[in-house]
Amino acid sequence: MTDALTSLVDEKLTAVPGAAVAVRQGPEPRYRSCHGFADLEWGRPVTPTTVFRLASLSKPFTALTVRLLAAAGVIDLDAPIARHLPDLPHGDRVTPRHLLTHTSGIPNFVTRPGFRGGITRRDHTDDEVIALFAGLPLDFEPGTRYGYSNSGYRLLDVIASRAAGAPFAELAAEHVFAPAGMTATRVLCDEAIVPERARGYQRDGEGFVNAPYVSMTIPGGAGGMGSTLDDLLAFDTAVRDGVFDLPGLYDPVRLDCGRTEGYGHGWYRSVYRGRDVAFHAGGIEGFSAIYVQVPAEDLSVVLLTNLGGFRCGLVARAAIDVVLDLAEPVRPTIHVAPATLCSLAGAYVHQAGELTVEADGDTLLVTHAGEPRRMRPVAARTFADLDDPDVTLDFHDGGAAALCLPLSWVTGHRES
Template identity: 35%
Template structure:
């Protein structure tokens, strides 16, 4: 595999987004040579105190690697394992897109329509913004997470209406459809459209249309105060070791980043999505057609002249860094979930992809 392809994967992951405890690792007997090589790749990062988390790699129905590294919770000395739940951050966005496409299949909306058709109180600046612009990050609506007041504002819970009010009167960064710029604001608006069109909550729609049918039993929408068994605690590197990270209110990232899941459930999602078990062929084609910024709808899509296509996205939320990558032609899925802030997930994904493509 050419280095240029792996560099693209690193770029996509980057755009989205000191102790022996790192050495704890779940293991099983009978590891294959491929699993041992992949395991060694991840261990090199745990040995450097650069990674804690869970890594799963599969090729079709065949699991190549499925292991936990380091601690899910340092205070309680709970090791990471494949059934530990992590906050996903922006991996949530592709699920929001899938809901919109399912509603289009139902005839309840058309992504070519302006958002003002569904949100009647949309500001004048949004009148030319279509649902497709929102899903493809070509709306020109600024990313509310970049506002200087966001850090303080995001620590308190907010309603959907309050969230939209936080950025709805800001001027556009560019004419809708003319450029590309990553913006979590787009997906908050899509969440509001989902609720308006269905009359149900965004979380209910996720459960009814995706998590339930795909049997993603360890996946959900995180909420403030939610007691969740086998939940990973988020950390960041400090001067004398890892530091627990205080989270923003989980009402804030919402349809742009509030999901939690496990690597096992994420691999279920990948294989179901790309095998046509969730979306029809037309919807999947829309999602995976790269536009500006090598972005499809909710995912980055890199198509190479060699014929290999890579679909990827990353997530970053207080104390967590995540990535999810799929190679459709090879049916290779890679999920890397870390409960330590940092860029190790980028390099781990790159190297695991190289190893998987050797099969």
């Protein structure tokens, strides 16, 4: 097993400047290794205590901080956020629970035109960050859809701070990091001296360049934390030991229409080859990360890298395959009338782009993020990738389509 994981990791991580990876099954890691450099210019190697930016992998820790404050009576998850943000438009219709589950309808500020490379280079106060999206109309009525939004998690850290009367960084440290034994994890800021902080890189042709600067005043609870391999393993142990035993933390959100979407309170939810999976990935300029839990198998995978845009989910999935050796799903093809296929064609819009669906013979050609997939019908409203049967596309009432990958997922809506 160790040899197979070593071969896999050695093959997959040749394309990154540096990485730290662990696979735990049972009380101790079955595999744990570090690769490459935390700082290419100084030739400093990655270690288990190298601090990587977590990007959106911060969200589970933000959600946990908020849930613990709610359990202590500091925050009411179902009260309007206007209680804490009285000047925020739509604050009387949005609750912290909507923010936790990405069902608020508040637009995702990081996908707005001009955000990358301009706004990201300037320091912002909390109020200035909120002003980036406060005046925008809602993408949908709260509770009616799922729409991933960094804005919501940025609001959560401000709400937590105002409700508890303390900086969010202190609240996360007190309620989550310290109880979990995460001694090096923190909400990052540019001014602080952070021992063993990794530098971030982007690919440039065959080599690497320093990643563009992003002011750490911007991401906050949405993506501004830093952590180490050792700390994430400590957190994983704390979860396993029931240190944070909160009801409903992982439950998929139920929309007003009754349909569930694969996101709980800071955790994506999916099923991979018959096993429930909880996970979150993160990506920011210079860094990519993922943390996966397979509770039924007592299995977790952690991968931290200092390369922006690296597809950590592919490595994590391959590691799960090595450890569990689960059979690939068998999905028999069914016949769907050509007229039905044509009726499904269109553009399904989501916060970060769109899914395009075209009818092509007896299959659908589905394109997302520039990647085309040919998909065949396996149920009345479910299609599977011809080359990867773990990838499915499900059509729902109300013009929704969900593209489900083993460790990624997006729902788009066809606009009328």
